[in-house]
Amino acid sequence: MKPAHLIAALALAALTGSAAAQAPDPHLARNLAATCANCHGTNGRAVPGSGMEALAGTDKAKLVEKFREYRSGIRPATVMHQIAKGYSDEQIELIAAYFAAQK
Amino acid sequence: MMNLNRRDFLRTLGTVAAGGALYGCAGGTRAGGHVIVVGGGFGGATAAKYLRMWSGGGVAVTLIERNTQFISCPISNLVVSGEKQLGDITLGYEGLAKWGVRVIHDEVAGVDAAKRTIRLARGGEMSYDRLVLSPGVDFMYEGTPALNNAAAQDQILHAWKAGPQTVALRKQLEDMKDGGVFAITVPKAPYRCPPGPYERASVVAGYLKTHKPKSKVLVLDANEEVQSKKGLFLKAWSDLYKDILEYRPNSELRDVDVASRTAILEFDKVKTDVLNVIPPQRAGDIAAKSGLKLVNNRWVEIDWRSMESTSTPGIHILGDAIFPAPTMPKSGHMANQHAKLAAAAILNLLAGQAPSPTPLVMNTCYSFIDAKNAIHVASVHVYDADKKTLQPVQGAGGVSAARNELEGKAALGWAQNIWADMLT
Structure with a gap:
């Protein structure tokens, strides 16, 4: 298992607790993070000079906090405040863990 | 292993042809087999790359595209208005070779869904374990x-x-x-x-x-x-x-x-x-020619957990050609997201596992108002098991507060990143 997948699986196991018996898709974090790639680059590696934020290797806690600030509206944005509202806390955790693991 | 050399590639194909094996590793969870992708636009190119990337090179992927270069519809209105040149929105397919995708510039003359083979216009047959059609639209005159x-x-x-x-x-x-x-x-x-x-x-x-x-x-x-x-x-x-x-x-x-x-x-x-x-438009010709079930005789009906045709096992359809989920636009961004949903599902299926039960996709679409200012619409869509379709997440998404230059820059940045996400 790749490190990113392992982390994602652990994160998910921790989150879902008793629900873990449902055998969640081990690729959920990867799949969710891939929805960000259109703007933020494959695996969070944005095209240099494109003006888009590269998420790869960013500290997980920092990413989670930022995402939540977008969602609550504290952090000003053109579009992220609207997109962030489409993801649950659990999904944000998975996505942040995935990007943090991309070195 | 991200790259397959030609001999490895042919060996992989040979295995598929000889054994008809669906799953790469007996008893394992690793996906193997051969996926043919038809159409190298926002959907197909993304699917080809992500199938290779996410399978660690375990799945052989052939992309069949009639054009030798990709020309982007998004940003093309700026060519019409004279802000950009065609060269600014044109990219090659050579980046996909890095991922071990075999790119063939040809057209598909026919699909035999029962035998799981396709016939190329210039001759020759190829077999597949899974077929991805991303044919875009054809016009109705x-x-x-x-x-x-x-x-x-x-x-x-x-x-x-x-x-x-x-x-x-x-x-x-x-x-x-x-x-x-x-x-x-x-x-x-x-x-x-x-x-x-x-x-x-x-x-x-x-x-x-x-x-x-x-x-x-x-x-x-x-x-x-x-x-x-x-x-x-x-x-x-x-x-x-x-x-x-x-x-x-x-x-x-x-x-x-x-x-x-x-x-x-x-x-x-x-x-x-x-x-x-x-x-007016309908799914690209190959969809009807392949015998896929269409809605209103125009758009392909799919299972949203895998993008697989509801009528024809083994064929997955992406992008503008599908009958969309509620409020889902026909956009390049959406096709890219369909491709990742399908790639994940196909790799699960090829490894003998069920597709993810809760797929999620999102869309951001920028439009220029003039040379510099742009506006957007965004949405997030998640699978609803009761309704068996993707539904927009209530409270998420929306449009710009007002046209602005920041989003004009973001639109160009979006283009650079989505082009890279699909082709490099």
């Missing part, structure tokens, strides 16, 4: 008889597939006299890129305002209202293009007079100098 021939279509352009027509429409606009009328017709929804016609009208108006200020832009819309970002477009037209741009709803094109570039409506005939007809 039945409703406008005078346009239903190639000669007429060379003069009355759509420019709704970026390429030579984009350049030709730019030329018509450059050649138009100051004081001329540029008319664009919008088909009834659904069609490719809901805000696209209004973006084109806007940036063309921007060009004319500066260079040919006596000219007019006329939007003849078959729909009863602007189909996307309505308030933002109407505000921009009123603020910036009040004396230039006229919007006419409920104005379905019934036919044309090619020689005089006249748009024939139900109760009216409109003489123009440049007539840009965006025809």
Whole structure:
């Protein structure tokens, strides 16, 4: 298992607790993070000079906090405040863990 | 292992052909096999890359695309308005080789879903374990008889597939006299890129305002209202293009007079100098030819957990060709997201596992208002097991507060990143 997948699986196991018996898709974090790639680059590696934020290797806690600030509206944005509202806390955790693991 | 050399590739194909093996590793969870992807646009190219990337090279992928270069529809309206050149929106397929995708520039003449084979136009058959069709749209000229021939279509352009027509429409606009009328017709929804016609009208108006200020832009819309970002477009037209741009709803094109570039409506005939007809659309021809179940005889019906045809096992369809989920636009961004949903599902299936039960996709679509300012619409869609479709997440998504230059830059940044995400 790749490190990113392992982390994602652990994160998910921790989150879902008793629900873990449902055998969640081990690729959920990867799949969710891939929805960000259109703007933020494959695996969070944005095209240099494109003006888009590269998420790869960013500290997980920092990413989670930022995402939540977008969602609550504290952090000003053109579009992220609207997109962030489409993801649950659990999904944000998975996505942040995935990007943090991309070195 | 990210790269397969030719011999490895052929060996992989040989295994597939000889054993018909669906799963790469006996008893393991690693996906193997051969996936053929037809169509190298936003959906197909992304699917090809992600199948290779996510399988760690375990799945052999062949991409069949008729064109030798990819030309992007998003940003192509800026070529029409003269801000960009065709070269700025053109990319090669060589980046996919890095991922071990075999790219064949050809057309698919037929699909045998029972035997799981495809036939190439230039000859030869190939077998697949899973087939991905990302054929985009084909145009329906039945409703406008005078346009239903190639000669007429060379003069009355759509420019709704970026390429030579984009350049030709730019030329018509450059050649138009100051004081001329540029008319664009919008088909009834659904069609490719809901805000696209209004973006084109806007940036063309921007060009004319500066260079040919006596000219007019006329939007003849078959729909009863602007189909996307309505308030933002109407505000921009009123603020910036009040004396230039006229919007006419409920104005379905019934036919044309090619020689005089006249748009024939139900109760009216409109003489123009440049007539840009965006025809009604349906799934690309290969979908119907493959025997897939269509909705309204136009769009492919799919299972949203895997993008697999509801009628034909083993064939997954992406992008503009599908019957969309509620409020889901036909956009390049969406096709890219379909591709990742399908790639994940296919790899699970090839490894003997069920697809993810809760797929999620999102869309961001920018439109330029003029050379610098843009607006967006965004949405997030998640699978609803009861309704068996993707539903927009309530409270998420939305449009710009107002047109702005920051989003003009973001639109170009988005393009660079999505092009890289699919092709490099």
